[in-house]
Amino acid sequence: MKKITGILYCLALILSAAASSFAIPARASAAQTAVITVEVDGVAPVKDGNKNAAREEAKLDAYRNALEQAMGARVEGITEMENYAIVKDKVFSQTKGIVKNFDILSEKVDADGMLVITARCGVAETALDGVLGPAVLHAIGNPRILCIIDEVVKDARPHISATESEALRVFEKAGYLIIDPDQARALITVDPAAAFNDPSRVMDVARTTRADVVVLGKSYADSFYNDKKLGIPRFSVETTVQLKAVLTKTAYQITSQTVEARTQNEATMARSIGEGAAKFFAQATNAAANQIVHKIAYALVSGQEGGITGAVVNIKISNISFQQAQAIQEALGELAGKSGSVFERGYKDKTLEIDVNSEKTARDIASFLAGQGVEIEGYDSQTVTGSMAASSPKETPADGKSKTGGVL
Numbered sequence: 354m355k356k357i358t359g360i361l362y363c364l365a366l367i368l369s370a371a372a373s374s375f376a377i378p379a380r381a382s383a384a385q386t387a388v389i390t391v392e393v394d395g396v397a398p399v400k401d402g403n404k405n406a407a408r409e410e411a412k413l414d415a416y417r418n419a420l421e422q423a424m425g426a427r428v429e430g431i432t433e434m435e436n437y438a439i440v441k442d443k444v445f446s447q448t449k450g451i452v453k454n455f456d457i458l459s460e461k462v463d464a465d466g467m468l469v470i471t472a473r474c475g476v477a478e479t480a481l482d483g484v485l486g487p488a489v490l491h492a493i494g495n496p497r498i499l500c501i502i503d504e505v506v507k508d509a510r511p512h513i514s515a516t517e518s519e520a521l522r523v524f525e526k527a528g529y530l531i532i533d534p535d536q537a538r539a540l541i542t543v544d545p546a547a548a549f550n551d552p553s554r555v556m557d558v559a560r561t562t563r564a565d566v567v568v569l570g571k572s573y574a575d576s577f578y579n580d581k582k583l584g585i586p587r588f589s590v591e592t593t594v595q596l597k598a599v600l601t602k603t604a605y606q607i608t609s610q611t612v613e614a615r616t617q618n619e620a621t622m623a624r625s626i627g628e629g630a631a632k633f634f635a636q637a638t639n640a641a642a643n644q645i646v647h648k649i650a651y652a653l654v655s656g657q658e659g660g661i662t663g664a665v666v667n668i669k670i671s672n673i674s675f676q677q678a679q680a681i682q683e684a685l686g687e688l689a690g691k692s693g694s695v696f697e698r699g700y701k702d703k704t705l706e707i708d709v710n711s712e713k714t715a716r717d718i719a720s721f722l723a724g725q726g727v728e729i730e731g732y733d734s735q736t737v738t739g740s741m742a743a744s745s746p747k748e749t750p751a752d753g754k755s756k757t758g759g760v761l
Contacts, residue, residue, distance in 0.1 A: 594641050601735070
């Protein structure tokens with residue numbers, strides 16, 4: 354009897370320990386699930402006195418409103434983008450798993466026979482992020498990515514870069530169009546290390562390949578311990594990966610991420626430095642690339658990443674007099690508003706170059722300039738080019754006040 358009791362006691366201890374070991378990760382997982390909490394209304398008509406049917410319809414309306422508010426909270430400026438409807442449709446078609454909590458706070462039927470419910474909703478950031486990324490990419494025209502990585506293992510550069518391979522995999526999975534790095538390399542006249550420290554060195558290559566964003570990377574691996582076990586060499590390896598994303602047309606840095614990965618225990622030791630480097634490069638690159646993959650899309654929409662207060666559009670206008678240039682710059686300042694800014698890059702050979710930092714799209718700005726007497730020659734997501742029409746009356750009068758009226 355004592356033996357059975359002892360066995361049962363030991364079994365209880367084992368089960369208790371197992372339960373404790375499983376409970377800790379469960380709590381950690383729950384803590385890591387970040388949510389955006391919003392309070393919204395849902396409205397639906399009460400038909401033939403059927404409040405239950407109206408309630409279900411009002412819930413769906415509240416779901417949509419919760420998602421829309423959370424999208425605005427997740428990506429500042431996204432609701433002003435030209436193709437916002439496309440993004441909304443994409444997100445609303447994948448509501449499952451995005452709204453984690455839905456608590457009805459109140460319910461009433463108003464004087465017009467509409468059932469109105471007020472609910473507090475928790476929208477999962479990670480789930481929303483996974484939908485918003487591809488949705489935004491599609492809405493802004495599938496931007497192209499050029500990836501240039503400088504990878505060093507101890508003192509050598511591998512023929513095949515594990516960092517570059519993993520970064521490209523993450524960007525392809527997110528839906529970006531990828532510039533073939535091998536073909537791009539044939540055009541690059543500077544080494545990747547120089548490009549990382551001075552992105553302007555590869556901007557011409559990026560423009561030639563029609564890349565919208567250049568992802569520059571630097572990764573390094575070395576061994577911090579090695580020994581032999583049963584005559585087989587084993588290495589402990591530490592790696593560092595840094596990735597940064599740069600807008601091609603303006604050379605603004607959108608974001609930068611640095612991640613380290615290394616051997617943690619004897620079981621993860623490698624048979625060579627190269628083997629360990631490839632493994633930990635992939636881990637660190639995956640973490641870094643997943644941090645910036647959505648920030649690139651959001652920056653192309655609103656410019657909110659990397660300290661840029663609004664989307665930056667580079668403008669070049671040729672055949673423009675100095676007085677006309679002053680008037681155009683003043684008008685663009687009014688267009689940008691108090692939250693935006695206008696930076697004059699230079700005026701030479703009757704050509705004006707300006708960066709406009711605002712919530713307006715390149716198309717908005719092109720339309721505005723056309724109204725100011727500029728013949729638009731072309732535009733894309735980050736640039737507008739044109740020339741001042743010869744017959745344009747847009748000149749700054751003697752009193753110094755511009756007559757270029759109107760803000761878009």
